[in-house]
Each structure stands twice: as structure tokens, then as C-alpha cells.
Amino acid sequence: MSPTHYLVLSAILFTIGGIGVLVRRNAIVVFMCVELMLNATNLAFVSFARMHGNLDGQIIAFFVMVVAAAEVVVGLAILMTIFRTRRSSSVDDANLLKY
């Protein structure tokens, strides 16, 4: 299998995640779509690692996972704080910084 297949699959998953970020209203689902985009980039990194025959791509994918874990922890804590004060997890309701 050439890396092209994996890269196109990664691009498709990344785009689906991006569309989800654009259209969904629930902040948690938006977050999940961001996770999907990060996973898609990881797939591209891992397939590039195999194409080049060294492990640097896998190391970068590993660091992406670490950063994603940290991001999820802080992001979900922020979502919970917002939900506690506004009783809503919709991204449309959090507009205090708008004007």
C-alpha cells in the first residue's frame, strides 16, 4: 500500500472533523471533532514515518497525543465551568466576549 492511500484517508477524516467544528452547536461535540482532526494528523505522521523509514514521525504523533490529552483535560474543565454558570453547553450561548 502506498502512503497516498493513508494520506487521503487522513485528509478525509481531518475534513470531516473540520466540518463538524463548523456546524455543530454542542461544545462537547465540537471538542470531539477537534480530537478527530488531531487523530487524522497522527495517521498522516505515522504513514510518513513508514515512508521515510525513520521513527521521527511516530515521535511527533506521540507528542501530539500528549498535547491532545492536556488540551482535553483543560478544555473539558472549562466546559464544565461554563455549564455550571450558564446551564448550557451550546457554543451559541457563550457570547459574553462578543461586543
Next chain:
Amino acid sequence: MNPTLLAEAQTHAAEPFVFWLLAIVSVSAALGMILMRKAVHAALLLAVVMLSLAVLYAVLEAPFLAFVQVIVYTGAVLMLFLFVLMLVGVSSTDSLVETIRGQRLWAALAGLGFVGLLAAGVAGAALPTTAGLARANAEGNVVGLARLLFTKYVFAFEVASALLITAALGAMVLAHRERLAPKATQRALSKARFLGDHPTPLPGPGTYARHNAVDMPALLPDGTTSELSVNPIIARRTATAGMHTDLEGRTEEQAAGDDIAAVRAATDTAADADAQDREVKAGVPTAGNKEAGK
């Protein structure tokens, strides 16, 4: 050496099958994720995508990342998502109202354009032939990764540890709730209870009701339902008020007659003609009869 070569040849033969299967599964699960209205369904479909990506990593000669994907992403991150969903409310669904006109159409068009652009770029790129990781993984994938991680990327590794500690602290600070009022003592609770309008305990669910489920509001002696008997969270999520509709269509006398008939049929003491008359009126013994019999 020979068995490994044979196994490698078999892996290469099976790779297209695994790839196409997992590509179809992961893309349809990802599409379902953005189309499902319920957040819990989206989370479960995201688990499907992550697990199929883990298998793809294993196929791509990255066994360590495959296990990390299963343990960290599917095991920890997704369970965290599910925890927060339970806290926020499982039944929370997205509204289908578009606040920006034509947003979905334009997002889909932009997505199609973006994926077309990326695919054209990838297809047009002159990629070198796949080198394979047989040489890099000669000592084992974990040893190879560790060698890189603790030599070339050791600074990034240290920064990542600082990031993780900061994230843990941040989560604790953000999720912490300051106690604004002092904790109520037993004396204060007792005072508040006797000064309020309910000195007695609240009615339990299912008391004088036809079922003993917790979402079944109690029937008060006058035949009305009591919303106080149901947990307020359950009452908010389900329409508990209409649980007794089977009683509402009939008069009180009829309902009481049915109940008496049910009790008599269950205890086998339906001897007198009056009770038999009522049983005929009640018709076939209902589910309530059988439950009472137990």
C-alpha cells in the same frame, strides 16, 4: 528469520484488505459522528474511529502508538468525554435550527473543496517509495522510540511533562468550586425544615401508585399525583405528570373497584358475588394483578 519473513509477506498481503475495511468503517463512523444529534452517540462513534485508527497504526508498523491510542485515547480521553457528558446531561441534543443561514451547505462545500485540494496535492506529490521500518524497528519499536525520545527529543519530552503538570493543575483550578455559604449544620437543616411548608418527609415515589419505579410519582389520597415524590432531575427529563393516565380516563369508583378486584384475585379470596361482579367489570387480570400475586 524465515518465519518472520513469511509473516511479513502475509502482513503485506492482508494490508489492502485491512486498510479498505477500516477506511470505510472509520469514515462512516466519522460522518455519523457529525450527523448524530445526541452527544453520547457522537462519543461512541468517535471511539469506533479511534479504535480503527489504532489498528491502522499497528498495520503501519507502529505497535507502541497503536497501544497508546487504545489506552490513552479510547481509554482515558473518551471516558473523560463520557464523564463530562454524564455531568452535563446525557439527553442534551443539539438544536437543528441554523443560526447562520446556509451554514451547513457552505460548510459542506468548503469541506469538499478542502478535501479535494488536499487529495489533489497528495496525489500529485512525487512521494518516494516506502522505505519501511524494518531497519528502524530492528531492536523493537519501543526501544527505537525511546532512543529518539531520550536523545534527540529530550527537551520536548521535558516540556511535555511541564505541560502535563500545568494541565492537571489547570483542571483542578477550573473544576474547583468555592464554597460560598458555610456548610449547613444539622440544627440549621432542622430549623429550615420546620419553618418551611414540608415538616414531614417528602412522599416517596410509587407510594399509592401502580408501579414502584422511581419515576412514578406518588398518588396522594385524593387521587392527584405529587411531583414532590420524584427526584427533581428525573422529573425535569421525563414527563412524570402523565404517568397515571390509565387512571385518568375512568372515574375514581371504577379505578378503586379494579384495584379491589385485583387484590382479591391475587389473594384468592374473591368469594362473594359482589367481588365476582367487579372482576367481570375489570376483565382480564392486568399486569398489576400478577405483580400483586408475587
